[in-house]
Amino acid sequence: MNVNKTTGLHETRHPKYKVPVVHQEDLDALRFEGYPLAIHTVxxxxxxSVDFYAKLEPSDELYVSLHGAVDPGPARYPHFRRVESMRDRVSAFLSIADPTLELSEREDFGIGWYTGGPGWDPMDAVESIVRQALAxxxxxxxxxxxxxxxxxASLRASVRFPASIAFVQDPQTDVGAYYSGHRNRLxxxxxxxxxQDAALVAHPDRFDLRHLFATRDPQNFVYYRQSNGDEWHSRNHAKPFQEALKSCTGTRDGRFVFVFEDGEREGHGKITAAEFDRHFDAAQGFWREARATD
Structure with missing residues (x-):
């Protein structure tokens, strides 16, 4: 481990991404100067630790990737999603790993929804990182x-940032309605x-996006792509969430877009690179136009 003579922070080199790994000291006082491209661990x-990949160049827009399930095994954490597809597409980008996975050493625990535990919500850490990166x-x-x-997680994070957008593909919207095996492990x-039932009732803002959006009525935007070939998620997550949003002003203002389509490949999480690119461009265009008139 080396010490950067300019910043005084310890550094290593990531073997896969070939960028510095910066060992930060304080989650609420991150230091980005001198690190336009790096992985930060705090x-x-x-x-x-809380870990994130960051490309930080001047920009009016910041893009943040949050990941879903990871493969079981000792390398479950940290996991960075969309680095290859986004790194050269935008000027300012974060990929934040889900520290919920660090709450257990079980190697079969691979999906945490960024929900944390009873006394700790990792979304607070996500918010702090994003706000400091924005600045x-x-x-x-x-x-x-x-x-x-x-x-x-992207939908839940977006609630905290007015005029933000959640661009999501085949998401869950209610942890309590997900498959019992994954839910039980969490x-x-x-x-x-x-x-489990008591936790779901006591913390609906943490686990149920229908409740979160209906009660908070957030001033954000949503671009929701759902594959018809993922019928279970369409029936149990997309459509109930769409129905719940009818009480939000964003429905009347046109801030929520749902796209149900027959994807190129059937099943959950099967969006192709070409489909992702098409929907990313559509979400970005919708967001820019809508916020200009909001």
């Missing part, structure tokens, strides 16, 4: 990008002192 009170690049607006569980690993 100690936190509830987990060993660092001079951006006014942020797009959250995610599919499946990353789409759930609560066994992260909420061991709680009955």
């Amino acid at each position: 100690p936190a009170a509830d987990v060993p 660092a690049v001079g951006a006014k607006y942020v797009m959250f990008i995610g599919s499946s569980a990353g789409g759930f 609560f066994e690993c992260c909420w061991p002192q709680w009955e």
